[in-house]
Amino acid sequence: MARREFSASRIPGFPTVAILVFVALYMPILMLVIYSFNAGDSIAIWEGFSFKWYPVAWNNEQVREVTFRSLTVATMASVIATTVATMAALGTTRRRRTGGQTFIYLMINQPLMVPEIVTAVALLIFFASIKVATGYQGLGYLIAAHSAFCIPFAYLPIRARLEGMDRTLEVAASDLYATPWQAFRHVTLPLLMPGIAAGLMLAFVTSLDDVVITLFVKSAGQDTLPTYMLAQIRRSVSAEVNAISTLLLLLTVILLTAFFLLTRKRD
Amino acid sequence: MPKENAIETRSSRKVYGAGSEAVVALDDVSIAIRKGEFFTLLGPSGCGKTTLLRLIAGFETPTSGHILLNGQDITDVPPNRRPVNTVFQSYALFPHLSVRENVGFGLQMKGRPASEIGTKVERALSMVQLGAMADRKPAQLSGGQQQRVALARALAPSPEVLLLDEPLSALDLKLRKEMQSELKRLQHELGITFIFVTHDQEEALTMSDRIGVMSSGRLLQIGSPREIYNHPVNRFVADFIGETNFIPADVHDGTATIAGDIAMQVAPDSPQGRHTIAVRPEHVRILNDPAAAPMRATVTDTTYFGTDSHVRMLLQGGTEIVARYQSEAAGGDAPTTGTDVGVSFAPGSVQVLQD
Numbered sequence: 283m284a285r286r287e288f289s290a291s292r293i294p295g296f297p298t299v300a301i302l303v304f305v306a307l308y309m310p311i312l313m314l315v316i317y318s319f320n321a322g323d324s325i326a327i328w329e330g331f332s333f334k335w336y337p338v339a340w341n342n343e344q345v346r347e348v349t350f351r352s353l354t355v356a357t358m359a360s361v362i363a364t365t366v367a368t369m370a371a372l373g374t375t376r377r378r379r380t381g382g383q384t385f386i387y388l389m390i391n392q393p394l395m396v397p398e399i400v401t402a403v404a405l406l407i408f409f410a411s412i413k414v415a416t417g418y419q420g421l422g423y424l425i426a427a428h429s430a431f432c433i434p435f436a437y438l439p440i441r442a443r444l445e446g447m448d449r450t451l452e453v454a455a456s457d458l459y460a461t462p463w464q465a466f467r468h469v470t471l472p473l474l475m476p477g478i479a480a481g482l483m484l485a486f487v488t489s490l491d492d493v494v495i496t497l498f499v500k501s502a503g504q505d506t507l508p509t510y511m512l513a514q515i516r517r518s519v520s521a522e523v524n525a526i527s528t529l530l531l532l533l534t535v536i537l538l539t540a541f542f543l544l545t546r547k548r549d
Numbered sequence: 550m551p552k553e554n555a556i557e558t559r560s561s562r563k564v565y566g567a568g569s570e571a572v573v574a575l576d577d578v579s580i581a582i583r584k585g586e587f588f589t590l591l592g593p594s595g596c597g598k599t600t601l602l603r604l605i606a607g608f609e610t611p612t613s614g615h616i617l618l619n620g621q622d623i624t625d626v627p628p629n630r631r632p633v634n635t636v637f638q639s640y641a642l643f644p645h646l647s648v649r650e651n652v653g654f655g656l657q658m659k660g661r662p663a664s665e666i667g668t669k670v671e672r673a674l675s676m677v678q679l680g681a682m683a684d685r686k687p688a689q690l691s692g693g694q695q696q697r698v699a700l701a702r703a704l705a706p707s708p709e710v711l712l713l714d715e716p717l718s719a720l721d722l723k724l725r726k727e728m729q730s731e732l733k734r735l736q737h738e739l740g741i742t743f744i745f746v747t748h749d750q751e752e753a754l755t756m757s758d759r760i761g762v763m764s765s766g767r768l769l770q771i772g773s774p775r776e777i778y779n780h781p782v783n784r785f786v787a788d789f790i791g792e793t794n795f796i797p798a799d800v801h802d803g804t805a806t807i808a809g810d811i812a813m814q815v816a817p818d819s820p821q822g823r824h825t826i827a828v829r830p831e832h833v834r835i836l837n838d839p840a841a842a843p844m845r846a847t848v849t850d851t852t853y854f855g856t857d858s859h860v861r862m863l864l865q866g867g868t869e870i871v872a873r874y875q876s877e878a879a880g881g882d883a884p885t886t887g888t889d890v891g892v893s894f895a896p897g898s899v900q901v902l903q904d
Contacts, residue, residue, distance in 0.1 A: 455654070459658040459706065
């Protein structure tokens with residue numbers, strides 16, 4: 283018999299395990315989506331197909347308010363995080379290597395490693411002292427907190443793009459009379475755009491569905507969509523939440539698909 | 550009056566790293582490249598030729614020494630303020646810009662008016678016969694076409710010196726030959742100084758006005774292709790350019806003696822003492838009658854190459870040498886293995902090497 287290369291698909295039971303994993307991953311989400319079209323108000327008993335929960339959610343003044351707040355925070359935070367991440371990525375890839383690179387990466391990616399609850403408590407205490415000192419109670423705290431934990435999500439695709447970029451192109455630009463700023467503006471930045479867009483989307487999605495940090499940081503009356511939904515579900519399970527979740531899911535899928543399209547290697 | 554030098558390097562030295570890990574990429578290279586000449590830096594990979602090019606372009610600063618352009622010290626001038634453009638080995642075309650935008654990039658960065666950019670880009674593109682491709686992206690072009698775009702892009706801003714870093718190495722043989730003559734034609738037409746880097750000795754010999762041979766960060770010899778080929782200064786140059794027979798010899802007062810008692814005339818200013826002499830295979834003559842020749846040899850192997858044959862022989866005294874035997878000119882087939890033949894070297898073809 284000819285020697286064959288290792289292939290996971292020949293391990294006994296591979297198809298079964300693979301199918302089970304995908305069922306476990308997607309079955310609950312599928313249930314949620316299906317029940318968002320339930321005609322009844324139970325989330326366990328199917329009573330026929332209906333779109334009714336979508337207009338119900340839409341006409342709920344509170345849902346609109348928290349959705350708007352979520353989008354505001356996510357937009358602001360992802361823009362800030364992406365700007366900072368772009369600068370960080372340039373700083374870590376476009377300079378002389380001096381060692382300690384791994385340490386710098388760890389520092390930048392800190393929010394990925396520190397338990398979220400620790401960050402949440404730390405921010406709660408930190409912001410509390412600022413609130414006392416300044417009296418400011420606005421949305422700024424949430425935006426600042428979201429910006430911070432979104433940085434690594436924006437940073438990773440941007441850095442990957444910069445590292446994959448042919449440095450000769452920047453050298454060629456300087457050879458062709460471009461000042462360092464012009465070389466950045468006309469060569470580096472346009473080539474980096476897909477990475478920046480990908481980072482922006484990833485940061486946006488990350489901010490949009492955050493619960494833990496938001497719960498700790500938000501002031502009274504600053505519910506975001508996820509914290510509002512959590513509060514609703516605690517009180518009573520409503521099919522309205524299914525509809526909102528489905529819409530959130532749809533938005534996330536669209537953004538992540540765009541992310542993959544943008545980061546896909548071309549040619 | 551001597552022609553002004555386009556580029557001059559004065560004791561340029563480049564060291565990478567520091568301390569025990571320091572690598573000397575360029576070791577006190579002084580070179581003067583004349584205005585309007587096609588100058589080739591030739592050497593094996595890692596010899597420092599690309600480093601020298603990068604110093605001239607301004608991508609690197611020399612550790613010590615100076616770079617001059619038209620007599621002006623430009624050692625500390627950044628690349629974007631040097632009227633010197635480069636054709637990169639990888640072409641380095643901007644993938645997000647069209648061919649037209651690529652070629653116009655230099656002029657645009659210089660802040661030239663759009664009308665001037667338009668005309669000059671058209672001219673540069675027609676110069677490399679790519680006018681029809683102006684709106685394509687680099688990825689839609691073949692390797693040879695990308696090469697031409699890179700050339701047009703570097704020429705469009707009318708630089709004083711064009712640097713070419715092994716620009717033909719990625720092309721196949723036929724295309725390479727075409728581009729060689731095209732480059733030569735362009736250089737002739739434009740009168741721009743070309744500094745061409747290659748490791749291909751044939752390319753260097755066919756294209757250059759002068760060649761600088763480099764090895765281990767040093768410049769070994771500068772001369773016309775003919776000088777370099779016929780009068781290599783040392784064993785490295787002789788060996789790197791073309792094929793050569795090396796024979797140990799005693800040199801005294803214009804006479805080299807090999808194999809104990811065979812004397813031959815060499816240049817009177819040749820170095821004295823125990824040296825190596827070099828003879829090109831095409832200068833080794835084979836005579837069928839051993840008695841009529843100054844040296845005798847036994848054929849050990851004959852390889853047929855079409856226009857000529859390479860005859861490997863054991864010369865008396867035990868040195869192996871190769872002769873290029875042209876059957877047509879000699880009026881017969883090359884001698885077969887085991888034949889005893891007479892050998893002579895063409896007059897003036899024996900070169901004493903400085904080691």
